[in-house]
Amino acid sequence: MSAQIIIVDDDPLVGGLTLELLNDAGYSSRLIQDSLKAQDIIKAEKPALVILDILMPGLDGLTLLHRLKSDPETEPIRAIIVSGKSFEAEKQRAAQYGAEAFIEKPYDVELFAQKVNEIMKKQGVDPRKTARPPSEPAPVVRSELKAVVWGCRSTSSAVSPVVTRYGKHTSCVSVETPSHIFVFDAGSGISLLGNELMKSGKHKEIWLFLTHFHHDHVEGLAGFPCAHDKDYTLHISGASEADKPFEKALEAAFEPGFGDKPVPAKLELYELLEQTYEILPGVRLSVFYANHPGTTLAFALQTEGRKIVYCPDSELYGEYATALQDYDEKIGAVCRGADLMFHDGRYTAEDYKKNRNTGHSSFLAAVDFAGKNLVKALVLVHQDDSYADAVLEQMGKEAQARADERGYKLKVVLGREGLRITA
Numbered sequence: 001m002s003a004q005i006i007i008v009d010d011d012p013l014v015g016g017l018t019l020e021l022l023n024d025a026g027y028s029s030r031l032i033q034d035s036l037k038a039q040d041i042i043k044a045e046k047p048a049l050v051i052l053d054i055l056m057p058g059l060d061g062l063t064l065l066h067r068l069k070s071d072p073e074t075e076p077i078r079a080i081i082v083s084g085k086s087f088e089a090e091k092q093r094a095a096q097y098g099a100e101a102f103i104e105k106p107y108d109v110e111l112f113a114q115k116v117n118e119i120m121k122k123q124g125v126d127p128r129k130t131a132r133p134p135s136e137p138a139p140v141v142r143s144e145l146k147a148v149v150w151g152c153r154s155t156s157s158a159v160s161p162v163v164t165r166y167g168k169h170t171s172c173v174s175v176e177t178p179s180h181i182f183v184f185d186a187g188s189g190i191s192l193l194g195n196e197l198m199k200s201g202k203h204k205e206i207w208l209f210l211t212h213f214h215h216d217h218v219e220g221l222a223g224f225p226c227a228h229d230k231d232y233t234l235h236i237s238g239a240s241e242a243d244k245p246f247e248k249a250l251e252a253a254f255e256p257g258f259g260d261k262p263v264p265a266k267l268e269l270y271e272l273l274e275q276t277y278e279i280l281p282g283v284r285l286s287v288f289y290a291n292h293p294g295t296t297l298a299f300a301l302q303t304e305g306r307k308i309v310y311c312p313d314s315e316l317y318g319e320y321a322t323a324l325q326d327y328d329e330k331i332g333a334v335c336r337g338a339d340l341m342f343h344d345g346r347y348t349a350e351d352y353k354k355n356r357n358t359g360h361s362s363f364l365a366a367v368d369f370a371g372k373n374l375v376k377a378l379v380l381v382h383q384d385d386s387y388a389d390a391v392l393e394q395m396g397k398e399a400q401a402r403a404d405e406r407g408y409k410l411k412v413v414l415g416r417e418g419l420r421i422t423a
């Protein structure tokens with residue numbers, strides 16, 4: 001069965017997300033990453049709609065549009081141009097060549113879906129009547145993913161005036177599949193994980209992803225039990241700071257064990273950029289920059305047919321966004337449809353007002369963000385260390401109430417030390 005919609009985009013991340021969005025909406029769609037092959041495929045399949053990126057190696061989207069519209073066989077096919085480039089001249093050319101719409105990237109998911117539905121309706125194509133073709137392979141058999149919060153406070157208990165039921169350790173979350181363990185951040189919570197790993201002896205290879213080098217995200221590294229055992233291999237990834245290469249920053253975090261006196265474990269280091277990596281067969285990691293002081297990363301891990309997002313230090317603008325602040329939309333495209341998301345929910349709404357532009361979010365903004373981007377479960381992390389039990393409990397209640405009140409299909413919990421979730 002031919003596709004109803006064909007997407008031509010060389011970026012596997014954006015193209016993949018668009019594909020997912022359209023498939024979810026009920027349209028049979030396919031993604032072509034090689035623009036040079038696109039014209040022949042479009043001609044053979046005759047979809048109702050094509051979605052073309054402008055900037056692509058090989059053939060740019062506007063030229064492709066022009067060719068499609070110049071061929072009587074493909075002329076009736078509707079087209080949407082999507083692009084991060086938004087010069088007026090580009091828009092005019094798109095319209096002149098016959099595009100139905102020009103949508104700027106990163107695009108608003110709801111508006112995009114609305115536009116597609118509008119065009120498909122005009123073309124007489126109803127998504128609900130066209131379930132996925134029966135020839136499609138059976139759904140992938142998924143293994144369970146186990147996520148554990150080992151620490152999620154903004155500052156560790158050493159300096160915190162309040163120790164609560166929600167825990168005293170700083171950032172560390174693990175995600176375990178039957179064959180691998182992925183660890184996000186090495187705050188003081190990583191010692192708890194290390195103890196458990198040493199006891200079970202289950203994983204001798206550990207994949208550790210660091211969002212950034214602020215103390216509360218790396219303070220547990222030097223004492224991480226597995227780093228002191230020669231049977232372990234630590235694959236550590238992170239970003240360079242503007243003034244400090246990744247290896248140097250890591251060395252400082254490992255101090256004093258890393259320099260002349262290396263830790264006994266085998267270390268494999270990887271510097272990350274904002275892109276998608278195939279880190280192991282069937283394991284994809286999308287790396288994106290978070291709105292937080294210094295170079296700060298956030299991650300979307302895709303494996304076993306699920307998407308888990310880890311974004312602990314990130315200021316969402318929410319209702320305070322100005323026209324120039326498109327951060328929420330930008331990361332929304334990456335986080336969309338996540339099965340599980342760990343996001344910064346440091347402040348109450350009141351305290352956020354006093355701490356705007358410091359790189360952390362109000363928990364309500366995180367709930368709204370997750371709800372709008374169709375995230376299924378949200379764990380609020382990085383709570384302010386000054387909050388005691390009563391405040392945190394109230395935040396948890398208000399968070400779920402907000403999701404319910406706004407009609408999001410979202411389960412929200414407040415992160416706490418030892419929280420275990422199966423995705």
Ligand SMILES: [Zn+2]
Pocket residue numbers: 212214292313
């Ligand atoms: Zn930070």
